Amino acid sequence: MRFGLPWPGAEVAAEAEEAGVTAFCTGEFVDLEAYSTLADMVDKTENALVGTGIAYAFARTPYAHAAAARSLSKKAPGRIFIGLGSGAYTINRDWFGVEADRPVARMRDLAGAIRAWLQAENGSPVRYAGEFYKVDAKVQAPVLGRLEVPILFAGFNKGMAAAAARAADGVIGHGLFTARWWDEVVRPAVERGEAQAERDAKALEHGWLITSIDDDDSERAIKDARRMVGFYLTVKTYDPYVEHHGWTAQVEELRAAFKVGDIEGLTNAVTDDMLEAITVCGTTEDARAQFARRDKEGSLAKDVTYLAPPSFLVSDRRRAAYARSSLALVNDRG
Numbered sequence: 294m295r296f297g298l299p300w301p302g303a304e305v306a307a308e309a310e311e312a313g314v315t316a317f318c319t320g321e322f323v324d325l326e327a328y329s330t331l332a333d334m335v336d337k338t339e340n341a342l343v344g345t346g347i348a349y350a351f352a353r354t355p356y357a358h359a360a361a362a363r364s365l366s367k368k369a370p371g372r373i374f375i376g377l378g379s380g381a382y383t384i385n386r387d388w389f390g391v392e393a394d395r396p397v398a399r400m401r402d403l404a405g406a407i408r409a410w411l412q413a414e415n416g417s418p419v420r421y422a423g424e425f426y427k428v429d430a431k432v433q434a435p436v437l438g439r440l441e442v443p444i445l446f447a448g449f450n451k452g453m454a455a456a457a458a459r460a461a462d463g464v465i466g467h468g469l470f471t472a473r474w475w476d477e478v479v480r481p482a483v484e485r486g487e488a489q490a491e492r493d494a495k496a497l498e499h500g501w502l503i504t505s506i507d508d509d510d511s512e513r514a515i516k517d518a519r520r521m522v523g524f525y526l527t528v529k530t531y532d533p534y535v536e537h538h539g540w541t542a543q544v545e546e547l548r549a550a551f552k553v554g555d556i557e558g559l560t561n562a563v564t565d566d567m568l569e570a571i572t573v574c575g576t577t578e579d580a581r582a583q584f585a586r587r588d589k590e591g592s593l594a595k596d597v598t599y600l601a602p603p604s605f606l607v608s609d610r611r612r613a614a615y616a617r618s619s620l621a622l623v624n625d626r627g
Contacts, residue, residue: 295342296623297499297599300330301616303337310341312620316597318346318376318499320604323388328361335369344374346465346499346599347447350403351380352389355426358403359410362442371441375407376465376499378447381530392425397452399425401460404444413437445499450533451482458486463497468601469525470500471570472592474534500594501601502587503572504580506618511576514615516560518574521603522567523547523559540567556606573600577621584622 297316298309306317317338319330327348334343348358358375366373379385379400385393393399402423409421409428415437421428448454448464457464464483466475483496490496503521507514526535526544535544543562550558568574573583587593600622602615 294593294595295597297342297597298616298619299346299501299599299601300334301602301613303333305613305616306334306337306341308617309620309623310338313623314341314620316342316344316599318344318599320346321348321378328365331361331373332365335365335372338369338372341372342374342597343369343372344376344443344445346374346376346445346501347378348376349380349384349389350377350400351385351391351393355403355406355421355428356410359407362411363440366440366442374443374445374462376445376447377403377461378465379453381528397456400446400453401456402426404446404460407444411440411442414439443497445497448479448482449531451478454479454482455486455489458483458496459489460486462494463499463596466498466500466594467525468501468503469522469531469534469571470592471538472587472590473538473570475500475592478534478537497597498595499597499599501599502593503574503603504600504619504622505572505574505603505615506577506580506621507614508576508618511579515568515574517603517607517611517615518572519563519568520556520560521605521607522571523551523563524605526563527551527559538567538570540564543567573622577618580619580622581625584625 295315298314300317300319317334319327321327327345362373362375379396382393385391402425405423406421406426409419413419415435419428419430443462445463445465446457446461448457449467454464487496503518505514505518527548547559547562573580600619602612
């Protein structure tokens, strides 16, 4: 297993690589554009795996995703991956103004169209005919040539997890994932997808792990992790996950608090058993014990685990401090 971090900036990244971190990724939101951040990662690293983890899939055309990967691969050959997330239906409709119905089928089709651009040879037309995306391009300039860039899907529920193995190259697990969700839902779905895939390679498995460590103020670190979990669980897309774990009452409470702007109530609704199953937080000693347990139970991503500081109502400075503190877990693994 490789260790990664959501992009912490050049200064912390240099310390992280020194400690043994070999992968960086970037999320995306209104104040964080994935591919421009990926360009910074490419510029400020030399050997690490770097990619979007995730970029909003439907906010861009297949051409835009592929062109960004081609452009950045010139400076980081063999180091780029594209991680895509379908995003919530309302975000696609109300923020981006794009269609997002049947997201699993649409994601499969998008991956095919992106690959058509990535695998295009000079002198040959770029053609793809899918249900949602169609490409018929003649690129006269000699700028193409086959490019191998892994495509990963943020596969939270079983349908998207299966699609990640069938149509893409693997899955990126959410920071909410527990041992039960990996083993009882996601990995069986990935195996089903692999059985339907045309390629022989095993699906890649990346995943985020909410990590907040602070020896001087462990209670704040725990509170930040608890609040991050609560914020994630306001999304109704995750209802099957909530029901699977028997956390319906807690989530109803935190969603009611969030609806009226009661952040303290949202935070407190996340119980200790939820926090233990999802996060690594507290003092370094606490985190080491929690991480060892998570590793033993198989609830960490098998290929790359991103030690992800909480981001909801957490400053950039504090996130950087959490990133630095998490390097103790990397050092433990040698």
